[in-house]
Amino acid sequence: MPENRRSRIITEGEHRTPNRAMLRAVGFGDNDFQKPIVGLASAYSTITPCNMGIGELAARAERALFEAGCMPQLFGTITISDGISMGTEGMKFSLVSREVIADSIETVCNGQLMDGVFAIGGCDKNMPGAMIAIARMNIPAIFVYGGTIKPGNYNGRDLTIVSAFEAVGEYSAGKIDREELLQVERHACPGAGSCGGMYTANTMSSAIEVMGMSLPYSSTMAAEDAEKSDSTAESAYALANAIRNQLLPRQIMTRKAFENAITVVMALGGSTNAVLHLLAIAHAAEVPLTIDDFETIRQRVPVLCDLKPSGRFVATDFHRAGGVPQVMKMLLAHGLLHGDCITMTGKTVAENLADIPDAPREDQGVIRPWENPLYPQGHLAILKGNLAEEGAVAKITGVKNPSITGPARVFESEEECLQAILAKKIQPGDIIVIRNEGPKGGPGMREMLAPTSAIIGAGLGDSVGLITDGRFSGGTYGMVVGHVAPEAAVGGAIGLVQEGDSITIDAHQRLLRLNVSEEELQRRRAAWKPSAPRYTRGVMAKYAALVSSASLGAVTDLSLSS
Numbered sequence: 001m002p003e004n005r006r007s008r009i010i011t012e013g014e015h016r017t018p019n020r021a022m023l024r025a026v027g028f029g030d031n032d033f034q035k036p037i038v039g040l041a042s043a044y045s046t047i048t049p050c051n052m053g054i055g056e057l058a059a060r061a062e063r064a065l066f067e068a069g070c071m072p073q074l075f076g077t078i079t080i081s082d083g084i085s086m087g088t089e090g091m092k093f094s095l096v097s098r099e100v101i102a103d104s105i106e107t108v109c110n111g112q113l114m115d116g117v118f119a120i121g122g123c124d125k126n127m128p129g130a131m132i133a134i135a136r137m138n139i140p141a142i143f144v145y146g147g148t149i150k151p152g153n154y155n156g157r158d159l160t161i162v163s164a165f166e167a168v169g170e171y172s173a174g175k176i177d178r179e180e181l182l183q184v185e186r187h188a189c190p191g192a193g194s195c196g197g198m199y200t201a202n203t204m205s206s207a208i209e210v211m212g213m214s215l216p217y218s219s220t221m222a223a224e225d226a227e228k229s230d231s232t233a234e235s236a237y238a239l240a241n242a243i244r245n246q247l248l249p250r251q252i253m254t255r256k257a258f259e260n261a262i263t264v265v266m267a268l269g270g271s272t273n274a275v276l277h278l279l280a281i282a283h284a285a286e287v288p289l290t291i292d293d294f295e296t297i298r299q300r301v302p303v304l305c306d307l308k309p310s311g312r313f314v315a316t317d318f319h320r321a322g323g324v325p326q327v328m329k330m331l332l333a334h335g336l337l338h339g340d341c342i343t344m345t346g347k348t349v350a351e352n353l354a355d356i357p358d359a360p361r362e363d364q365g366v367i368r369p370w371e372n373p374l375y376p377q378g379h380l381a382i383l384k385g386n387l388a389e390e391g392a393v394a395k396i397t398g399v400k401n402p403s404i405t406g407p408a409r410v411f412e413s414e415e416e417c418l419q420a421i422l423a424k425k426i427q428p429g430d431i432i433v434i435r436n437e438g439p440k441g442g443p444g445m446r447e448m449l450a451p452t453s454a455i456i457g458a459g460l461g462d463s464v465g466l467i468t469d470g471r472f473s474g475g476t477y478g479m480v481v482g483h484v485a486p487e488a489a490v491g492g493a494i495g496l497v498q499e500g501d502s503i504t505i506d507a508h509q510r511l512l513r514l515n516v517s518e519e520e521l522q523r524r525r526a527a528w529k530p531s532a533p534r535y536t537r538g539v540m541a542k543y544a545a546l547v548s549s550a551s552l553g554a555v556t557d558l559s560l561s562s
Helices: 005-009 014-025 054-067 089-111 126-137 161-172 178-187 200-211 226-245 255-268 273-285 291-298 315-320 323-333 414-422 449-457 518-527 538-546
Strands: 037-042 071-076 116-121 141-145 152-154 157-159 380-385 388-395 403-411 431-434 465-468 480-485 502-506 511-514
Touching (some): 054 071, 054 116, 054 226, 089 126, 089 273, 116 126, 116 226, 126 273, 141 200, 161 414, 200 273, 255 291, 255 323, 273 380, 291 380, 291 388, 380 502, 414 449, 431 449, 431 502, 449 465, 465 502
Parallel strands (some): 037 116, 116 141
Antiparallel strands (some): 380 388
């Protein structure tokens, strides 16, 4: 092993004796002080099924790191369950937790001068949080995904957590009875693992695998399967090799690697949250990446996978069909992937994919053949216009009518909107506007899964539009536009919309427009006043004071570095 920053410091002279004494108390022997010390950052908790299996994975990683000649030091970080907090005030803390996770990992690893970091996460914000910290520190690192949940089943159909949210809308619309609603809820989440469609967790785990910061196939393994534990051990050996060779995250997380990640997210039909998180990770890695890059890549990449929320299959089906490597190989074979990017295996992307066929197997329906994609272009469109001068993100696949003009139905919070949907006050052709839910205005940029699922459940998914300065769950689909920037809280045009105003959402033209005159907009802007902050102390007040626009990734250190 080369000299490492922590192991070198604790052996420099007699004045380091107290440091060694402290480490002896946690298990170091005479021969251990020259070994690289690895921070084992575990997001284990029983708060959510996404993370409840991570404790066992951390124990497996600890043993494997010892075997690989490292000295692991285990510490914990937090999680917020998006699914449990959804639709409540608690959901405002979800995106905030991404920053807390990043800050906590960075604080421990730099405070203890770790030689490397092995991060394990499950729920949505664990992954970008860990990757932000890894990118900032730039010490040898690897990420391990806690794994996806297996699908629930009721009456012969696969269920996910989104099934439960949509069942609420179906029940409200009189399409199912109370007993079926309860049965869906009882069967939707059968055990450990993150939400089972190509929602945010599986989207981000896939993106991290594509970038080369986790091992091939690891992003779609089920949490409860033995291969997930085995892959965790293999990840420990890969990290030990990276420490020996001083293979650093910023050598892997290059501009090309981010382009690869965006390309695969488009091909998978992944979550809108990938835009927010990849921008934030790129900022931490000091890689130039803008929201417009997503639109450029979208136009040349087909959607190849038929995955939930708008498709038929779940992540475990995708894994059996060949997973992320199969999709990567198809994209590489058609010139849409950078094959020369280095990965945590020590090999390039092209070398990792060398033995994978160019076309998917014919005995599966999850990954479509290249000549028969689900959609000819990617699904995450960047819309701009006088309602979103910095941009907004729309998931445009799975919608019959990607262009709609209608009257605005304005709500100042998610709760107000949900009540109106369940009370049948939303009509076909309406454009719902949910504002003051942005990064600063929320604060925390809540996900709007409850109202969007209620719209789908009520059968309005193809006839009602929704725009918000908040976010969407990875489980959301329909004619919905999120991340509208500038947000209402900083004077964005979404805060100037009045009930009944005409709004146009046009995915073909990538347009989000408020159909009032510029003179009228100026009049409204002159009369606009910011609302009083909703939090004046604590973590939410600090977050609101620091957070950037969603168009820049909603990062909290932008003003500090600019």
